[in-house]
């Protein structure tokens with residue numbers, strides 16, 4: 131090819147973009163390689179750091195694009211100049227070279243100029259160096275974050291029965307929140323879900339991607355054909371040859387290398403259809419379903435290893451999360467709102483507002499307990515120490531992370547700030563319980579899709595009672611959840627056996643007894659934190675133990691724990 135033909139060729143532009151993609155491909159590989167310390171998918175607080183990282187990278191990239199454009203302009207001028215010389219030479223090469231000036235210029239070009247060009251082009255590689263630097267000094271997500279954020283989307287989709295086109299359009303529960311997802315967003319998510327064997331989900335997302343691609347095939351030239359070839363094959367293997375064909379037609383129409391790169395007919399003939407690909411909702415979305423102290427009951431697994439059904443309890447829990455189930459008017463008939471002032475003389479002047487949510491077992495909400503200022507103080511004290519939440523279970527001796535509890539938390543000692551101590555005093559003033567026997571305040575933050583599946587807060591087995599907490603003895607008699615934020619959508623605290631879902635209300639406290647008066651665990655108190663659909667959920671947990679409460683909440687004359695035993699075995 132003659133040099134002058136290269137001038138102005140769009141291919142230069144493509145090369146430039148390929149280079150950028152290569153840089154980002156490198157970025158991802160690099161990101162996968164190290165330990166995941168931050169687990170950004172678990173809470174909103176970490177995501178702010180990632181936003182900051184992206185802001186810096188955006189400035190870097192803009193800077194790079196400006197410089198690269200200048201560089202390309204300069205190089206194009208150089209190419210034109212050399213091409214002119216070659217045109218001239220091609221008319222009569224011998225006489226051209228016989229001119230000592232031409233001879234000098236040729237030698238000088240090859241000896242000096244090409245080194246300059248090389249240096250100019252090598253500048254691009256410096257971007258890698260810059261990225262290395264950024265990676266050392268800024269926070270980046272890891273593969274686990276990438277996968278778990280996809281799982282969170284699917285969890286939300288399943289819990290709140292959202293459709294893929296709805297989510298892709300930035301709509302959650304009929305409300306337009308964000309921007310549309312692009313065809314590439316949907317495609318990448320589809321590919322990711324395929325690798326997790328979430329085949330039914332894959333189909334929906336790839337279908338959505340193809341629909342969006344048909345409407346607006348922008349940025350298509352950015353990606354090589356094989357980027358689209360893989361999803362075409364997935365669609366065929368999932369039994370959706372129609373969508374695969376549509377995708378193939380787009381590739382063939384818009385990409386010069388698309389037609390030759392693979393043959394759709396052969397692909398359809400040679401690809402094996404995956405068994406169960408059509409109805410994987412029951413078979414694929416299974417995971418060990420956390421039932422404390424019991425054998426695993428199973429519901430969705432993103433990894434498809436388990437084959438058990440989700441429990442009726444989980445079904446009710448999801449209905450409660452969606453707001454599809456509430457107590458009947460009859461069941462609510464005896465619930466009251468009242469003032470409490472008995473336990474502290476001052477509260478006669480400003481009594482606490484209490485609302486019954488359930489009578490047996492007792493579940494109540496205390497209103498207007500924390501001011502916004504106090505909440506800010508608590509969040510600020512807790513934020514620097516937030517770490518991934520863990521769970522203690524019978525199956526594992528040590529507390530461990532699980533995908534049935536996704537949030538971050540940290541612990542605050544009551545003497546760390548007068549506002550923290552005040553929370554404990556308020557709890558005493560309202561409930562009359564001796565609060566000295568309480569674990570430190572646990573502050574938790576849930577990100578999007580963050581949740582905690584139904585569980586009990588008490589320890590079913592006395593060998594798990596904490597022994598390392600000074601002044602704390604016995605089982606967890608009560609739970610108090612201080613709501614430190616509202617949540618725009620989702621994030622309720624749901625009690626499947628009580629047909630109760632409590633929407634977080636900033637400043638209020640949800641309170642219940644975990645134990646019967648006989649101090650046996652009350653399994654009817656099983657509860658969970660519904661996935662957060664929109665917003666950032668903050669809570670403060672106070673778990674108070676049985677030690678010292680003997681005279682405050684004495685046992686009754688009869689055994690009262692049989693009543694909750696049927697609920698221990700989760701159906």
Ligand SMILES: O=C(O)CCC(=O)C(=O)O
Nearest residue numbers: 582622623658659669671
């Ligand atoms: O976040 C919630 O609503 C419930 C939290 C909870 O149950 C727990 O942390 O044990």
Ligand SMILES: [Fe+2]
Nearest residue numbers: 585586587657
């Ligand atoms: Fe809990």
